[in-house]
Amino acid sequence: MKVLGIETSCDETGIAIYDSEVGIRSEALYSQVKLHAEYGGVVPELASRDHVQKIAPLINKVLAEAELDLHELDGIAYTAGPGLVGALLVGASVAKGMSLASKVPAIGVHHMEGHLLAPMLETPAPKPPFVALLVSGGHTQLVKVSDIGDYEIMGESLDDAAGEAFDKSAKMMGLGYPGGPLLAARAERGQAGAYHFPRPMTDRPGLDFSFSGLKTFTLNTFNNSDKSEVAINNICRAFEEAVVDTLSIKCRRAVELAKVNRLVIAGGVSANKHLRSKLTDEMQKKGVEVFYPSLQYCTDNGAMIALAGYYRLSQKNLQIDSKIWVKPRWPISDLAPLER
Numbered sequence: 001m002k003v004l005g006i007e008t009s010c011d012e013t014g015i016a017i018y019d020s021e022v023g024i025r026s027e028a029l030y031s032q033v034k035l036h037a038e039y040g041g042v043v044p045e046l047a048s049r050d051h052v053q054k055i056a057p058l059i060n061k062v063l064a065e066a067e068l069d070l071h072e073l074d075g076i077a078y079t080a081g082p083g084l085v086g087a088l089l090v091g092a093s094v095a096k097g098m099s100l101a102s103k104v105p106a107i108g109v110h111h112m113e114g115h116l117l118a119p120m121l122e123t124p125a126p127k128p129p130f131v132a133l134l135v136s137g138g139h140t141q142l143v144k145v146s147d148i149g150d151y152e153i154m155g156e157s158l159d160d161a162a163g164e165a166f167d168k169s170a171k172m173m174g175l176g177y178p179g180g181p182l183l184a185a186r187a188e189r190g191q192a193g194a195y196h197f198p199r200p201m202t203d204r205p206g207l208d209f210s211f212s213g214l215k216t217f218t219l220n221t222f223n224n225s226d227k228s229e230v231a232i233n234n235i236c237r238a239f240e241e242a243v244v245d246t247l248s249i250k251c252r253r254a255v256e257l258a259k260v261n262r263l264v265i266a267g268g269v270s271a272n273k274h275l276r277s278k279l280t281d282e283m284q285k286k287g288v289e290v291f292y293p294s295l296q297y298c299t300d301n302g303a304m305i306a307l308a309g310y311y312r313l314s315q316k317n318l319q320i321d322s323k324i325w326v327k328p329r330w331p332i333s334d335l336a337p338l339e340r
């Protein structure tokens, strides 16, 4: 089966073709980072307009590189949510328009299911049951995955997502945009132990997170420092350690509670080197295998949407309506298990 994936939920236009015989056949990604940098965050209206400009040329490029005609596809998958409504509607309208013109079915898929399944593009691929730690700019969730589509949220952030805390902390210290990778790079140059940050909500049972207090702690520590390069690097190091440690404590609890020996980490923050290595080391000691996507599939991309679309399109008794629909808010636990 050959599926075109279209991702436009936020500030990346991601297009890819997944072929169930060979894997990803071609892909293209356009990031709007420069467009939003001067505002220090994503401006929804600008994001939608830019998707409109970029989407058609990228789809043509990806089809040409895969040497495929639109009619040779078995399906088109677009991100239907969660995300920015205007940005989502660009992908949805283009997908449904292409479908009308070609009779190739177009299906709306869940952005976070895309992230969750992205490690399945790697070898070896994780097999359910497993626990997934989804850490992105909009979400921090621990999900028990009994099967593809069978998702139970075990815990989630009560306020800021982990990526959001990285981005906002970086912005407060004037590190630039997007802050996550910039803060992580500064943390690498920082000295461990120079500051100690709290590990929020780890002193009580449960799997929920809260990262907004860490942001305030970062701002206070920064304001009380001499704001030198060395101090900033050390603050970044302490901040990253606190986030990684907190995530790792909750992952340990989650795999114990779910009684599984596989952990998947996915979403933009899973690109963080420190998080990847700490979780791999910690889990190895417990006999738990850790899976994560290759770096280009941690942050938003079309490949994960094409893959999620492939799973959804290969279901028995598949029914697709021709309506153009998006769901800006859409809990992953609302998805139905795959019918095989």
Ligand code: KG4
Pocket: 010, 135, 136, 137, 138, 139, 162, 163, 164, 166, 167, 178, 179, 180, 181, 184, 267, 268, 269, 270, 271, 272, 273, 298, 299, 300
């Ligand atoms: O999954 P993603 O591309 O978009 C959403 O669905 O939100 O995640 C983007 C988030 C941003 O908050 C970004 O700062 C964060 O992932 N991120 C990182 C790193 N790379 C991206 N955070 C920490 N360390 C990184 N290396």
Ligand code: ZN
Pocket: 111, 115, 136, 137, 267, 268, 299, 300
């Ligand atoms: Zn994402």
